Amino acid sequence: MSIRRHLWRLCTACRHDLKNIRTYKTYKSRNVLRLYDRGMFQDIFPDTSAGEVIDLLNASSQTVYAGFDPTADSLHVGNLLVLMNLLHWQRSGHQVIALVGGATGQIGDPSHRKSARTEMEQVLINENIKGISRNIRTIFKNHEELFWEEKKTVKPVMIVNNIEWYKDINALDFLRSVGRYFRLGTMLSKTSVQTRLNSETGMSFAEFSYQVLQGYDWFHLLEKYNCRFQIGGSDQMGNIDAGFDLIGRATDKRVFGLTLPLITTESGEKFGKSAGNAIWLSENKSSSFQLYQFFIRTKDSDVHQLLKFFTFIPLGRISEIMVAHKKNPEQRTAQKILAEHVTRLVHGEAGLKTAQQTTSILYDKSIESLSSLSADEMVSAFQGATLIEILPEPGLTVLQLSLKANCFPDETNAIRIITAGGFYINHQRIQNIEEIITPGVHIMPNNLTMIRVGKKTYYIVKWIS
Ligand SMILES: Nc1ncnc2c1ncn2[C@@H]1O[C@H](COP(=O)(O)OP(=O)(O)OP(=O)(O)O)[C@@H](O)[C@H]1O
Numbered sequence: 012m013s014i015r016r017h018l019w020r021l022c023t024a025c026r027h028d029l030k031n032i033r034t035y036k037t038y039k040s041r042n043v044l045r046l047y048d049r050g051m052f053q054d055i056f057p058d059t060s061a062g063e064v065i066d067l068l069n070a071s072s073q074t075v076y077a078g079f080d081p082t083a084d085s086l087h088v089g090n091l092l093v094l095m096n097l098l099h100w101q102r103s104g105h106q107v108i109a110l111v112g113g114a115t116g117q118i119g120d121p122s123h124r125k126s127a128r129t130e131m132e133q134v135l136i137n138e139n140i141k142g143i144s145r146n147i148r149t150i151f152k153n154h155e156e157l158f159w160e161e162k163k164t165v166k167p168v169m170i171v172n173n174i175e176w177y178k179d180i181n182a183l184d185f186l187r188s189v190g191r192y193f194r195l196g197t198m199l200s201k202t203s204v205q206t207r208l209n210s211e212t213g214m215s216f217a218e219f220s221y222q223v224l225q226g227y228d229w230f231h232l233l234e235k236y237n238c239r240f241q242i243g244g245s246d247q248m249g250n251i252d253a254g255f256d257l258i259g260r261a262t263d264k265r266v267f268g269l270t271l272p273l274i275t276t277e278s279g280e281k282f283g284k285s286a287g288n289a290i291w292l293s294e295n296k297s298s299s300f301q302l303y304q305f306f307i308r309t310k311d312s313d314v315h316q317l318l319k320f321f322t323f324i325p326l327g328r329i330s331e332i333m334v335a336h337k338k339n340p341e342q343r344t345a346q347k348i349l350a351e352h353v354t355r356l357v358h359g360e361a362g363l364k365t366a367q368q369t370t371s372i373l374y375d376k377s378i379e380s381l382s383s384l385s386a387d388e389m390v391s392a393f394q395g396a397t398l399i400e401i402l403p404e405p406g407l408t409v410l411q412l413s414l415k416a417n418c419f420p421d422e423t424n425a426i427r428i429i430t431a432g433g434f435y436i437n438h439q440r441i442q443n444i445e446e447i448i449t450p451g452v453h454i455m456p457n458n459l460t461m462i463r464v465g466k467k468t469y470y471i472v473k474w475i476s
């Protein structure tokens with residue numbers, strides 16, 4: 012039987028528990044494998060261990076870890092899926108460890124990458140460690156304060172940095188005591204290695220050794236905290252397997268790895284920082300409004316799955332939400348619930364309030380409201396808006412501005428559409444092509460101008476000072 016069917020069967024056996032859950036504030040059992048019902052696990056290994064894992068989880072509280080390399084100063088929505096998974100473990104009574112890769116980040120994980128990462132300065136790595144540790148602490152704190160109403164307190168998340176155990180390790184000792192357990196054939200067979208070996212850029216020995224470092228991390232956490240579970244996105248399969256192998260050879264303990272599906276873009280690209288399409292969890296990189304809007308824009312075909320991934324709402328209630336949503340999809344009820352949950356978890360009540368207030372600006376067509384937005388916020392508010400930087404010139408006319416902003420293919424079209432009434436500046440229709448662009452009228456106090464052509468083509472002009 013395939014692992015999926017095996018898990019499915021086991022999860023079906025647990026399903027009667029789910030029916031008894033009246034509130035989404037808590038889970039009644041320690042069996043987190045039920046998250047399979049939410050689509051939150053892709054694979055488990057060893058691949059026949061689902062029954063054993065369920066028994067272990069039900070028998071006692073376990074320790075689980077997931078790692079994040081400090082390759083940016085903030086985590087993003089892709090990483091949030093891993094954090095959601097960890098939160099479910101915490102809600103189920105387990106000890107959660109979030110590892111920040113101060114050591115592994117210096118090498119760079121080759122998984123899912125076409126070329127080596129550019130080396131980062133230590134000061135930058137340190138800043139990144141602070142940023143992502145702050146994200147993790149904030150999310151766990153918001154969860155406990157806003158989503159957890161049980162009397163029983165949850166076990167606080169532990170944040171560890173693997174530089175702590177690598178900084179004093181001697182290379183020779185490491186190769187002798189850890190390196191000897193790694194088999195070259197197995198290491199070479201990893202997809203992350205094969206893809207790169209067959210590419211033009213090839214792979215350095217340092218990157219090749221990455222799996223040894225992540226493997227040893229798990230060994231270390233097992234020895235120190237009895238951590239028997241590691242989770243990560245499906246791109247982490249090879250690295251998790253390396254630790255599993257090491258522990259199998261060096262100890263007599265049983266450990267288990269679980270992978271999660273990757274959140275991808277419409278074109279199937281992994282959503283994250285390397286692909287350059289991240290929505291960040293730090294307010295200074297993506298505002299609470301941008302995060303909220305990102306989820307509000309979820310396609311109808313995806314919203315059911317994202318409610319399962321990014322909220323704690325029980326599945327039965329999610330189905331009810333979807334039934335109501337399908338009756339009136341234009342009201343975006345499901346998207347609003349999703350956006351509200353995620354924004355509250357990531358930015359707290361205050362962040363959610365700001366996001367909702369800013370959203371209401373979209374429906375309130377005053378200049379005061381518009382000028383309270385930043386250029387980035389306007390671009391995300393007016394979906395697909397083009398951002399253009401223009402040097403202000405005295406005497407610039409509406410026609411000249413429309414051409415500089417590339418709103419029209421040529422002057423004839425510009426004159427035709429503007430005079431016909433299809434051109435708007437800051438929500439005001441402008442039909443006089445000779446009107447002079449004036450600060451305070453056309454240029455808002457935030458140094459921006461919003462242009463609309465026709466019903467929904469937006470341009471945001473940022474005036475360079
Ligand atoms: N789009 C995604 N969907 C699900 N999990 C993800 C996604 N992106 C990252 N993760 C997971 O988050 C964890 C930490 O990943 P990491 O910090 O290396 O970020 P990353 O975005 O994968 O980095 P990069 O894009 O630079 O490769 C890993 O378990 C990884 O699989």
Ligand SMILES: N[C@@H](Cc1ccc(O)cc1)C(=O)O
Pocket residue numbers: 077078079080110112115120173224225226228229243247250
């Ligand atoms: N390799 C993981 C991060 C990580 C680092 C160390 C670990 O022990 C575990 C995970 C990633 O790049 O996504």
